[in-house]
Amino acid sequence: MPHFSVVPGAAVSAILGEAHKDVLRIVAETYVAHEKGQSVNPDSYFLRFPEKPNARVIALPSYLGGDVDTIGIKWIASFPDNVRQGLPRASATLLLNDYATGYPLACLEAASISAARTAASAAVAAAQLLPPDGPVRVSFIGAGVIARTILDYLDAHGVRIADVLVHDLDATSAGHLTAHATERLGVPATGGSLPEALTRDLVVFATTAATPYVSGDTPLRPGQVVLNVSLRDLEPELLLKTNNVVDDVDHCLKAQTSPHLAEQLTGSRSFIDGTLGALLQGRVTLDPAKPTVFSPFGLGILDLAVGHHVLAEARRRGTAVDIPDFIGETTRW
Structure with a gap:
């Protein structure tokens, strides 16, 4: 039974701050894997609000095969009015699930993951x-x-x-x-x-x-x-x-x-x-x-691939917070 981890924003930022080359490689490899049909990337779902027409929350579910072989969903809020209060426009979380069992593996703060994969996508395209x-x-x-x-x-x-x-x-x-x-x-x-x-x-x-x-x-x-x-x-x-x-x-x-x-x-x-x-x-x-x-519309598989790397590195560094009893029942009977 996989254990569940939480990777807070400070840990994610510390990893990404030293991982530009890794993220660029991961994003390029993920685009090629998607082109080869090694992913499942359905439509994003937009949650909108009548009284806040410029705000939205988007769900991006995905699966990426190969070495990642993981399921994920990014849940990202875009509230442009935050900027007037000196707050970032976007906030996000990323949930990863085990492909073998479907059980949740981790929850990562993902605003910085989303920004990194978006930026890496732009840089990869520009270089080409x-x-x-x-x-x-x-x-x-x-x-x-x-x-x-x-x-x-x-x-x-x-x-x-x-x-x-x-x-x-x-x-x-x-x-x-x-x-x-x-x-x-x-x-x-x-x-x-x-x-x-x-x-x-x-x-x-x-x-x-x-x-x-x-x-x-x-x-x-x-x-x-x-x-x-x-x-x-x-x-x-x-x-x-x-x-x-x-x-x-x-x-x-x-x-x-x-x-x-x-x-x-x-x-x-x-x-x-x-x-x-x-x-x-x-x-x-x-x-x-x-x-x-x-x-680039933005593919959930990019968040998934970068998040998979961040989770592995956070566990290696000891900055992932394990929640040992997160899954309540570990046997069917």
Whole structure:
């Protein structure tokens, strides 16, 4: 009978703070495993509230085979109004279950896991899509925890950053991200306007926007890479002029994301060029005369894979808290 563990946020953060390379490897391997059919990743479930239309809690159940061979579900709350109180927008837990018996194995604080897997996904895509030579000029539209973590993972993945421009409606948030870039990573950074941000080699959207505000006539250029992490910033007409890579077609084309709006506009999915997993396998051909947009809806298997690693490391370090009597009955009779 497996024993049950709780891994608190401090322990998770300590592990992830030293595991950027591991997380990047795990995320890339998980995308390829998903592409090979070694996972079960059903639709996410959105819990919404009539009196809080901008808030939601999402359940992401999944199973990943191979060496992980574990079931999991992330339960993540997104409450944008928290930011006004100086609180993080998102909070999350991750529950892991044993695949052999179905019994629960662990509960992990997962906001940092979610941020890390999101950032690693963005960094893996950027490294695949950007030209290998020379430094790139990067902009962030939205300057919260996700943006900061993406910046860290771009650096950890060896993306050579010439400088950073930050655009955020909240000047304080923008200032924090520019300071992080210069003080922690040694990268020149400044604030700037949205039009300025849209000219950079690598454009990262990490906002809480619910509807598109970037015009379909925005003049993106060939070879430019856009990480559409927040998914709802771009008018669908813009996507019809770009290469489009997603994490999973069925998952990404729903919930009124920009790719979903593009599908509704055209009645077709033909504007999608492929998935990141297929790109990592060398099976996606992109038009070099177009910019490229990567739109990751976010797969539960990524949280599961990273959480599996964190649990093993926490147990090795002795920072997982065992609950010996969590499972009440250990025999049928």
